[in-house]
Amino acid sequence: MPATQMLGGTRRLRDRLGDRLLFLLTLLAALVAVGLMVAIAYKVFRGASLSFSSFGLSFLTSSAWDVNKGVFGALPGLYGTAVTSLMALLIAGPLGIAIALFLSELAPRGVRGVVGPLVEMLAAIPSVVLGLWGILVLGPFVAAHIEPWLHRTFGFIPIFSGDPSSSGVFIAGLVLAIMIVPIVASICRELFLAVPRELEEGALALGATRWEMVRGVVLSSSRPGIAAALILGLGRALGEAIAVTQVIGAGWWIHRSLFDPGDTLASRIASQFQGAPTKLLTSSLFYLAAILLVIGLATNLIAQLIVRRFEFQRTGAD
Numbered sequence: 001m002p003a004t005q006m007l008g009g010t011r012r013l014r015d016r017l018g019d020r021l022l023f024l025l026t027l028l029a030a031l032v033a034v035g036l037m038v039a040i041a042y043k044v045f046r047g048a049s050l051s052f053s054s055f056g057l058s059f060l061t062s063s064a065w066d067v068n069k070g071v072f073g074a075l076p077g078l079y080g081t082a083v084t085s086l087m088a089l090l091i092a093g094p095l096g097i098a099i100a101l102f103l104s105e106l107a108p109r110g111v112r113g114v115v116g117p118l119v120e121m122l123a124a125i126p127s128v129v130l131g132l133w134g135i136l137v138l139g140p141f142v143a144a145h146i147e148p149w150l151h152r153t154f155g156f157i158p159i160f161s162g163d164p165s166s167s168g169v170f171i172a173g174l175v176l177a178i179m180i181v182p183i184v185a186s187i188c189r190e191l192f193l194a195v196p197r198e199l200e201e202g203a204l205a206l207g208a209t210r211w212e213m214v215r216g217v218v219l220s221s222s223r224p225g226i227a228a229a230l231i232l233g234l235g236r237a238l239g240e241a242i243a244v245t246q247v248i249g250a251g252w253w254i255h256r257s258l259f260d261p262g263d264t265l266a267s268r269i270a271s272q273f274q275g276a277p278t279k280l281l282t283s284s285l286f287y288l289a290a291i292l293l294v295i296g297l298a299t300n301l302i303a304q305l306i307v308r309r310f311e312f313q314r315t316g317a318d
Contacts (some may be wrong), residue, residue: 044293047286050279059287065252067277072284074291076252080169080262081292084244085237087173087258088180093230095177096184103185104192105214116189123182131246134175139166139247142174147259162257165249170258172248176240180233187229191222224306231303235296241266265292 051059055072062073103116147164154160165171195218203213219226241264249261250271265288276282 041293044286044289048283048290050283051287052283054280055284055287059284060291063253067281070278070280072281072287074265074288076254077263077265077268077288078291079254080172080248081238081264081266081295083169083258083262084173084176084248084264085234087170088176088237089230089234091174091177092181092184092233096181096229096233097188097226099181099185100188100192101214101218104189105210105218119182119185121182122178123186127179127240127243128246130175130179131243134171134243134247135167138174139171142166142171151259158256159258162255162259165259165261167247167249167261168259169248169255169262172244172262172264173258175243175247176237179240179243180236183236184229184233187232188222188226191225191229192218195221227306228303231299231306235299238295238299239266239292241270245270265289 051072055062059072059074060078061075062071063075064071064073065076066072099115099119103112103119107115143164143166147170150160151162151164162168199217199221200213203217204210208216244264245267248263248267250263250267251261252263252268255262269285269288269292272281273285276285
């Protein structure tokens, strides 16, 4: 057999072995990820079994949290989680998109090189440090200036009718907004930079203003990614515990005013799991974790559906 044929056969054998090894390694990585998710869910739901058998689905609609009487419910935590997360998303979403548009479309090159890394570095600040800043700086400032103005101007609206306070649901929402701004801004910036320059220049050449180009080309072509970025930021806000625990005030009840103390599912788990005196309390905290896990999975599924819907509308193909 000629040497060239032997070398070619050896190379093909190496290629087949390499392909097989690559397949096995990637399959193993996928199975590890799936197995880890299953193990986490199993542990959480197993830990919540005592509480689930004691309270059932009424746990979701009950506002009680009495360790001495052994009565627990998740409704105030669900309310606090929803309010703080939606408030953070309403603030951080437009702000993050605006930052991304400025850095990708409007800012001079020198400014991009300075502001861009600073925005991304904001995501690297530990949540406990941001929570301390919220206690020492943001909370007193908001209580002295922003909340009184909101109360004077919009006090007829129930959510702004309470007394200003340096801790509460409103402060927690602001801290969460600060935490998810860099996530939304960084992802959207990469999306906007990926828009073909020819499309933008073509829109401007046809007489479109810069705003019309941004609205009709940049934002339109990036809608699936923007939706995914917002959902990712929402997931970050839903699961944050430490910073929220530090500034929300730990009040397990539902208030109409955003200025009053509150609690979230994650902050209640973080504040009471260590040293829980009874098995029922521990199981109830696991129940809260199970609810949070289901909400997180549902949020990600909704994000995927939104992205696929926008992609189908754009391409017309599944």
